[in-house]
Every structure is written in C-alpha cells, then in structure tokens.
Amino acid sequence: MQKIGFIGIGKMATAIIAGLDPTRFEILISGRDFSKTQKQAQELSAQAVTQHELVTKSDLIVLAVKPQVLPKVLTELSVDLTSDKTLVSIAAGLTLADLTELAQTAHQPIIRVMPNINAQIGQSTSAIVKNDFVTDQAYQATQEIFQAVGSVHEIAEKDFSTFAAIAGSSPAFIYMFIDALARAGVLHGLPKDKATKIVAETVQASAEMILQSGENPWSLVDKVSSPGGTTVAGVVSLEQNHFIGTVIDAITATVEKEKNLK
Numbered sequence: 001m002q003k004i005g006f007i008g009i010g011k012m013a014t015a016i017i018a019g020l021d022p023t024r025f026e027i028l029i030s031g032r033d034f035s036k037t038q039k040q041a042q043e044l045s046a047q048a049v050t051q052h053e054l055v056t057k058s059d060l061i062v063l064a065v066k067p068q069v070l071p072k073v074l075t076e077l078s079v080d081l082t083s084d085k086t087l088v089s090i091a092a093g094l095t096l097a098d099l100t101e102l103a104q105t106a107h108q109p110i111i112r113v114m115p116n117i118n119a120q121i122g123q124s125t126s127a128i129v130k131n132d133f134v135t136d137q138a139y140q141a142t143q144e145i146f147q148a149v150g151s152v153h154e155i156a157e158k159d160f161s162t163f164a165a166i167a168g169s170s171p172a173f174i175y176m177f178i179d180a181l182a183r184a185g186v187l188h189g190l191p192k193d194k195a196t197k198i199v200a201e202t203v204q205a206s207a208e209m210i211l212q213s214g215e216n217p218w219s220l221v222d223k224v225s226s227p228g229g230t231t232v233a234g235v236v237s238l239e240q241n242h243f244i245g246t247v248i249d250a251i252t253a254t255v256e257k258e259k260n261l262k
C-alpha cells in the first residue's frame with residue numbers, strides 16, 4: 001500500500017484525506033501542534049507522526065501549508081529527503097523551479113496541484129503539472145488522490161496562475177455574485193435564506209446547463225433574452241455597469257497577486 005504523508009492539516013488537507021479510500025493508501029499526518037495532530041489523526045483514520053518520521057516513511061509527501069510557511073517547512077524537511085520521495089505541493093504561487101530550489105536536491109520528483117475549496121464536498125476542480133523526475137506510478141497515485149475529491153486537469157505550468165484565479169479563487173467571486181443576487185431578492189421582498197437557496201440552485205443548474213449542452217454561454221444569454229423583454233433589460237444594465245470588464249479586472253488582479261506571492 002502506498003504511504004501518503006500530509007504536512008499541514010488544515011481545511012484542504014482535511015478535505016482531501018476525508019475523500020481517500022483507506023484501503024488504497026496509508027495516511028500519515030504532521031501538523032504544527034502534535035497534540036492537535038493526534039486528535040485530527042483519530043478523526044481522519046490517519047497516523048500522527050513527526051515531520052522527520054513522515055518524510056522518511058512516506059512515498060508521496062503532500063505539502064498543505066500556507067504558501068508563506070512552505071519555504072521554511074520545505075527547507076527543514078530537505079535534510080531527510082531522498083530522490084525516491086515525490087513532493088506534492090498545493091501551495092499557490094510557488095513554481096516547480098521554486099520548489100526544486102527549496103528542496104535543495106537536483107533531481108527531486110515534484111508535482112504541483114491546484115485544488116479548490118469544493119474539495120470539501122468532493123467536487124474540487126484541480127490542476128496538475130509535474131517535473132521530469134516524477135515516475136508514472138507517483139503521478140497516477142497523485143491523480144487518484146485528487147480525483148477522489150473532484151476532477152483533475154493537466155495544464156502547462158505557465159497557466160497555473162490563471163487556473164488558480166479562475167478555479168482556485170473564483171468560488172469567492174461566485175459566492176459574492178450569489179449573495180448580490182439574493183440581496184437584490186431581499187430588496188424586493190424575499191427573505192434572505194429563501195432568496196439565497198433560490199439563487200444557489202439557479203447558479204448550479206445554469207452551470208450544469210453549460211456543461212451538459214456544450215453551448216457557448218452567450219448563446220444561452222440570447223436564448224433567455226426575449227425581444228423587448230425583462231431579461232434583456234437586465235443584461236443591458238449589467239453591460240452599462242461594466243459587468244464583464246469588472247470581472248476580468250478581478251481575475252487579472254488575482255493572477256498578478258499569485259505571481260508575486262513569494
């Protein structure tokens with residue numbers, strides 16, 4: 001059985017571990033506070049270990065700490081690293097080249113994955129890229145780990161910042177959009193919880209419509225907009241208020257921030 005070690009047991013690691021089949025993988029975890037890690041290990045059917053133990057025993061080492069903490073963690077664990085271990089980083093902003101430098105080993109197998117918060121409900125949309133030293137077995141195991149909590153897209157590393165913005169950060173923007181629609185419902189007399197549920201269901205079904213029909217979103221906008229009707233009045237109002245340009249500016253700001261995280 002493959003041994004997977006997780007360093008940093010926060011929201012993302014917890015969601016991923018909860019989705020894993022315990023008969024496929026042996027899970028080791030190491031957090032910042034050992035007694036807290038021991039409690040988490042009980043809840044997650046994992047083994048709490050020290051960082052040194054985790055690095056020496058694991059086949060795959062998933063680095064699930066915040067990007068600001070990762071350089072320190074990786075520098076510390078690099079003393080125990082051997083080239084048969086594959087590092088898997090889910091941190092925003094750190095490239096394969098950055099991670100290679102921090103690992104201080106020339107031929108370290110390293111995989112970068114960018115999941116999103118929807119891993120918590122088994123529906124992450126994740127991106128994956130690897131360096132030249134990763135074995136097929138380690139790459140497949142990593143894909144399997146992230147497929148257990150959603151879909152996995154192979155993309156070029158140059159597109160990671162863009163992916164992080166449109167899939168990693170965009171749930172926050174989508175929540176803002178849902179809340180704005182629901183608030184408008186409240187303005188016009190609906191209770192907030194009812195309006196939020198109505199909007200969330202509509203957003204979910206509209207996304208499903210795009211996926212199932214394969215249609216361009218703009219052709220669906222046209223289908224909903226009857227001549228001289230109510231919907232086109234709203235579409236024109238959104239455009240007059242720079243809806244598309246505002247969304248694109250937000251994504252560009254997110255991409256730029258990701259590129260300058262370290």
Ligand SMILES: NC(=O)c1ccc[n+]([C@@H]2O[C@H](COP(=O)([O-])OP(=O)(O)OC[C@H]3O[C@@H](n4cnc5c(N)ncnc54)[C@H](OP(=O)(O)O)[C@@H]3O)[C@@H](O)[C@H]2O)c1
Pocket residue numbers: 007008009010011012013030031032033064065066067069073090091092114115116117168
């Ligand atoms: N959340 C998302 O939507 C999302 C999406 C894509 C990628 N990511 C990436 O996933 C990574 C984890 O994010 P998260 O949302 O899970 O963050 P999080 O909930 O804050 O978890 C980070 C964990 O790291 C632990 N930690 C801090 N210093 C440590 C150390 N020296 N050794 C071991 N553990 C340490 C923290 O422990 P304490 O709480 O005890 O300090 C915490 O449990 C980040 O790199 C982020 O960029 C997150």
